[in-house]
């Protein structure tokens with residue numbers, strides 16, 4: 001009898017030790033192989049590095065077509081209160097973010113989304129196309145404002161009575177605050193930043209203070225670009241849920257609101273990912289390069305890629321407004 005007890009105790013000890021060695025102690029807290037360092041990725045990402053590290057090649061392929069093409073415009077949100085923002089070179093002026101004066105957004109125009117990454121005069125990687133010059137971005141806003149369109153946040157996607165545009169910025173680079181934000185304030189336009197939350201407070205990316213200030217202005221909303229920017233099509237449902245939850249919690253703690261939209265890292269998405277994303281978000285944005293979102297699944301919306309060198313008129317032309 002004592003011999004049997006000793007054998008059982010030995011076997012249980014051995015089992016416990018092997019389990020601990022295999023990392024079983026916390027199997028659900030952190031998914032394996034998803035804490036990707038964007039700087040070290042070699043393919044399939046639309047991110048760039050902070051200087052002076054060499055970076056990844058740009059995304060060159062569109063995502064595969066997805067099913068469920070029927071679009072159902074969501075309920076629109078109530079107008080935001082009048083915002084008072086500090087305008088560089090001037091005093092305090094009242095600016096109602098463009099788009100919020102749209103009392104009856106139901107209509108016949110499907111919004112178009114523009115995809116930006118960085119607004120910076122000098123590229124610091126070989127991905128020069130992603131570095132739109134500040135003067136070019138200002139030209140875009142001038143021409144868009146002159147075209148009598150309204151600006152929407154990414155989570156305000158809905159059919160509108162007037163032409164509408166959604167400005168999106170991927171990854172959350174530092175220049176979105178230092179370069180883009182002053183121009184945005186000057187024109188009272190609205191923009192959405194899809195933030196990689198693991199990059200907050202790291203070199204080349206937005207800090208917590210920058211995010212708080214931009215969100216408080218009423219002109220910028222922060223939405224999910226996941227926590228670590230992995231290729232979502234390779235993740236399990238559990239790992240996807242972890243990415244969404246981490247991102248959501250961090251953005252909520254900084255801005256007071258949970259993200260309602262997601263931008264799929266690198267544009268990689270499939271029906272499974274969309275299904276899982278639908279549990280957390282109303283809208284999903286891809287890298288499918290098209291101005292026409294009218295036939296899109298709300299969780300697989302296309303965007304127009306904006307490149308360095310594009311004039312405001314070129315953007316209008318790309319939107320079919322020229």
Ligand SMILES: [Zn+2]
Nearest residue numbers: 046047170171
């Ligand atoms: Zn990205």
